[in-house]
Amino acid sequence: MENFKHIQTAHCENGVTVSLLKHNGVEFMTEPLAFGLGSGLFYIHIPFMKVNNGPAISFRTMPGAIFKRTCKSLDIKVERKKFKSKIEAQFFLNEKLNEGIPVGCQVGVFHLNYFPKAYRFHFNAHNLIVFGQEDGKYLISDPVMETTTTLFPEELEKVRFAQGALAPKGQLYFPKTIGDITEERLRNAINKGIKRNCRDMLHIPGGIAGVKGINYTANKIRGWRDKLGERQAALYLGQIVRMQEEIGTGGGGFRFLYAAFLDEASEILGNDKLLNISDQLTKSGDLWRDSALQMSGIYKGRLTSQKDYDDCASLLNEISNVEKEAFKQLSKIVIK
Amino acid sequence: MKKSDLPQDKSDLVNFTREVCYVKNENGKYEAELSSGWDVKTDALNSAWLDIENRIEEAKNLFLSGEASPIEYYMELKLMDYTVLAGYTGFWKWQIKKHKNPKTFNTLNDRKLQKYASAFGVTLIELKKPSF
Structure with missing residues (x-):
């Protein structure tokens, strides 16, 4: 295929979505937009489950959902x-x-x-x-x-x-049929993507998903040093940092990527209020980076006391509050 | 994160690729920028590998002392959990658990052992007698 163009992105599924849609004529597609239309931002800490001998934590929605939702919201058959x-x-x-x-x-x-x-x-x-x-x-x-x-x-x-x-x-x-994507449809798609993401971050019952999930992890961290011993506890923190920062997240556990989406959405919709929410997500991403730095002090063996674990946990509580406020405000913005 | 704050540390990605990160440029706009790595997460990855090496060493000692079959060792070496190994071999998880016992392992015929050997990517001889 001579006309196929390789596009590098932060996350693999966003990237496949962007490349395949662009190839099929959806020229305006970008990684932040695909991520936002697919309501990609999330947080979940699944209890009693282990991944690579560490806690099962994810900063994004389930695999496959972004491609599926983004296509569906633009009326693209897959x-x-x-x-x-x-x-x-x-x-x-x-x-x-x-x-x-x-x-x-x-x-x-x-x-x-x-x-x-x-x-x-x-x-x-x-x-x-x-x-x-x-x-x-x-x-x-x-x-x-x-x-x-x-x-x-x-x-x-x-x-x-x-x-x-x-x-x-x-x-x-792969996308099968792509119709005419009107501006109206794109606006509705953005609206739907945002609404669904607000629901996922704020209203999933139980305490392990969305902004509540971040507090759940914070509470766990407070107990890890006593419960698991320093070596294992440090490894668990390392696992959080990897899930949060490893290639694919765009940094700060996808928070910067979502902030970039809100910037784009604000431009497309002509709604400045979204810029303010974007700033709040940027702040959250920065705080996630701070917490990674704090956690690295522990798994590098420089920090060892219970207070250091408590500091990590407090940072996560703060992040939870920032994101709760951001998504509450976001859900109240009327998008037209 | 500001563009100027994006770390460009050395990592395992060197000579393979650089990763896309989203940062704010001088005008306060988001843009995608490449990073070669960040020490904070390289350290996390390294400590995960250090733990894996410890686990391999423990499994090796269990094999040498006759407490575990080579399956324990190869599972750690190839980072496999029961779900992964069951998928590749077609055995049930409880069967694999039994086969970790050296006594049971020694009763397995070559046809069964070959399934493990293929899953681990080793020969039958290597499976029966791992060389460290």
Whole structure:
């Protein structure tokens, strides 16, 4: 596909969404916009579950949701397919490539050879685009990479059929039909994306999701040093920082990305009030970075006392308040 | 975060890629900017790997003292949990738990062992007798 353009983004799913939509003529799509239309910002701390021997925490909505919601809100029909058979999965992919259609694929990272070894865990919700074949290799556009890369068919098969939690099962997806996207539709889509994000951050019952979830983690942190011992507790904090800052978040646990979305939304809608909320999200992102710095003092062994853990927790309480206020105000802004 | 505050520290991403971060430029507008890394999270990643190495070492010692089969060791070495290994081998989690016992492990035929070997990406001989 000669006309396919690789686009690097912070997060893989945003990137696949942006690239595939732009390729299909939705020129105005940007990463912040895709993230906002997909109501990407979130916080959840799932109790009793472990990921890589640490706490299960996420700063964004569930995998797959951003592509799905963004397309739906713009009335774009999507084809999504999972496979039982590896042969069928490859056959279908080749067919689409021959038709000139770049295809989004969900893959596992562990066997993804072009990733640095230190990043290769059994994480199965990574996304990339296959946009052609050349010299017996597939041409790959991985949104977190600066340039395009390639994979041999057997390598691609391995990552498409990675095993474990969220196993991709060869899953692929691409936009099928795109209608005329009017300004009216875009405005409504932004409105809907914001409303849904306010709901997710403020109104999910139980205390583990949204702004309440951040306080839940804060309370846990206060008890970790006594309960787990210093070594394990420090590792848990390291896990939070990784979920928050590792490649894909755009920094500050996606908060800067959402602030950037509100800036764009303000321009599109001509509503200055959104800029003020954007500033509050920027502040929250900065506070998340501060808390990461504080936590790093602990896992580097420089800080060891209970008070240092309490300081981390207090920062998280403060963040929770900032985000609660921001989303409360956001939900009251009438968008037209 | 201001553009001027974006860290450009050395990290494992060197020679692979740089990552996109969202920062505010001089005019107070958001823009995407590339970063080579941030020490705070590099340290988090390093401490996670240090823990993994400890776990591998513990599993190795359990194997050497005859308390655990090589499956324990290879699971740690390949960062696998039960869900991952069950997916690759087709065994149930409770079967894998049993196979971690050296006595049970020694009764497995080569056909079953081959499933583990393939999942770990090693030969049958390497599976039975890991070289450290």
